[in-house]
Amino acid sequence: MQTTIKQFKKLQPSKFTAFTLNRISFVIIGFGILVRLVQYLFNRSLWNDEAALALNIVNRSYLELLQPLDYNQGAPLGFLMVEKLAVQLFGNNEYALRLFPLVSSIASLFLFYHLAKRCLQKPAIPIALTLFVGLEYLLYFASEVKQYSTDVAVAILGATIGVSLNRKKIEPFQLIAYAIGGAIAVWFSHPAIFVLAGVGIYHVLAGWQQKNREKLIIVLAVTSIWLISFASLYFLSLRNLGESAYLLRSWTNKYAFPTSIFDINWSYLRYIKLFKDPLGFSEPLVIVPRLVCLAGFISLWYRKREILFILISPFLVTLLAGYLQKYPFHSRLVVFLTPFFILGIAEGSYFIWQKTCRNKLTAIIGMLIISLLLAVPIANATHRLVQPQTKQEIKQVMSYVKTHQQPGDILYIYQRAEYQFRYYAAKYGYREGDYIMGIDDLDEYDGKGMSEQEWQRYQNDFDQLRGKRRVWVILSHITHVPNEQQRILTYLDSMGQKIDVFTVPGSFAYLYDFS
Structure with a gap:
């Protein structure tokens, strides 16, 4: 026993902490996978929107899926093709239709962990993972015949590419992977272009400001391939979707677009509402994640400014698309932004803890704030583990x-x-x-x-x-x-x-x- 204690004392605190945090992180990821599998295996009925998209997938050929979908539906072509393949391989059933969303959701857990390690200090990573694993929308879309869990995975991948482009030395094969990865991403997720556009704009401006000609050329070459891929997709598919008068009218009625280009208040309200829907915090406690996220962004401004720009750029580009009446900023259509705000909340949580842990009274306040933030996702995940969600059975x-x-x-x-x-x-x-x-x-x-x-x-x-x-x-x-x-x-x-x-x-x- 004494020998064990002596060996324990010899461990370097930094190594012990890193080892412990890594184990905690993988336990959280494992729990997230378990909850998603339980909901998937529960096999609830397809509800209205799922069934409408499923009818297109089941009743159309691959070529027919290139045409505008019936029942006012829209989905990325890559997503539709994978769904069609799943139905052909595993049969026309809910398990086959929901397999790709499930795989995307599970993949996003590991992608998010990788991104969090690149953006946050180690103690903040488990906070970010707990939020990501348990938030209601992210759990729900893991077993929904819709593209939104894929949107999240692709958005994280796009941000990871953005962070990777900050490296001082990038190997040629890495650049090729970034270029091809972004070019493919836009075919699997409509909002992927907003993440890539934000990343590209930031790196172009950074290269120009730093007068780094080599970096500027590299970024322009990579983003040009992204743009060519997106242009091809736009003329093949997105143009028809964007011209749907019914969809435009439907989202306009939900205040998903500003009333005019001068409606500045709309941007503020989009930020405020984002924490309720799709992040899932409810009144009156929703004020806590809003303020903590703001504190996190301020912390990143002083600690890793380039990371801050990469995380908030997709939000800004999506707002711009809303002002141009090209993409509705509403609910499930912006669920792809949630990973970036979760990282902001996690950064802010650890920042507040660092400032409050110096004495007993303020430490209690800091722990209370973190507990309030984590209570929602932990309760959601635990509840879904015991009672999977139903909708229209x-x-x-x-x-x-x-x-x-x-x-x-x-x-x-x-x-x-x-x-x-x-x-x-x-x-x-x-x-x-x-x-x-x-x-x-x-x-x-x-x-x-x-x-x-x-x-x-x-x-x-x-x-x-x-x-x-x-x-x-x-x-x-x-x-x-x-x-x-x-x-x-x-x-x-x-x-x-x-x-x-x-x-x-x-x-x-x-x-x-x-x-």
């Missing part, structure tokens, strides 16, 4: 209806459940003609809510069911409009008698007798 509804359906029963599918029902229809033995698809809503024309002309269309649609003895009404994705479900059920109750009810999270089945 239409599979259970369709299974119940199929089991209890009698010959002659009529199925009426609420219009917002169309994509989900169509995706799962064949799996439960339904074909065209076996069900009635409800009317199209008027949201495309009159925005959110239920206008009187839309409600009149609902009533006309329901009135055609009068006189039918057994009608199954399947609802899903109905939380889109407040009180819509209650209004529909009230009208159906006035038409006939409710015989059976089956409800699960986000999806419902009602059996009516309208005779």
